[in-house]
Amino acid sequence: MLPVTDKLYGSRFFVRELQSDGRPGRLTATPLFLSLLLVELSDVLFAVDSVPAIFAITTDPYIVYTSNIFAVLGLRALYFALSDVIRRFEHLKAAMGLLLGLAGVKIFYNVLFGKIDPMVSLAVTLSVLIGGVAYSFWRTRPAAPKTSADGPTERRNTSAVPPG
Numbered sequence: 001m002l003p004v005t006d007k008l009y010g011s012r013f014f015v016r017e018l019q020s021d022g023r024p025g026r027l028t029a030t031p032l033f034l035s036l037l038l039v040e041l042s043d044v045l046f047a048v049d050s051v052p053a054i055f056a057i058t059t060d061p062y063i064v065y066t067s068n069i070f071a072v073l074g075l076r077a078l079y080f081a082l083s084d085v086i087r088r089f090e091h092l093k094a095a096m097g098l099l100l101g102l103a104g105v106k107i108f109y110n111v112l113f114g115k116i117d118p119m120v121s122l123a124v125t126l127s128v129l130i131g132g133v134a135y136s137f138w139r140t141r142p143a144a145p146k147t148s149a150d151g152p153t154e155r156r157n158t159s160a161v162p163p164g
Contacts, residue, residue, distance in 0.1 A: 003028040043072050091139065095132025099125060 009015045013033040016024040047068045054064045
């Protein structure tokens, strides 16, 4: 239904490739357009998926509508913020994976034994996130200068330009 090129053309969504005789061909989509389409489709699916969840809390249509709009807008910004933060804190990804596992355990715990106090859940979440950040800081800290029994060792100047 929609012709798509095999290669990217910078930041263009649609291009007219040249035919063998040099004339412009038909308008074709680039793989970048397909990527944009999938991202926007996932936003719409997320919004539709969260509608029943918000109706379980309230039936006010204004709150349902605005909460879904803000969720879609905020999640994209949160994704980009987290993608930058995860590069800096290499162990935060593992902490977030642990949180997802704990969320699954919490669901089963709620079914079998009853609800967990929200403050306990929040405390565990914050502890895991802070622990992941702290562990990342600890593991990626700069190396301390070497010391000997007489005190710190002298640093040699290894630059190509002589001091002075």
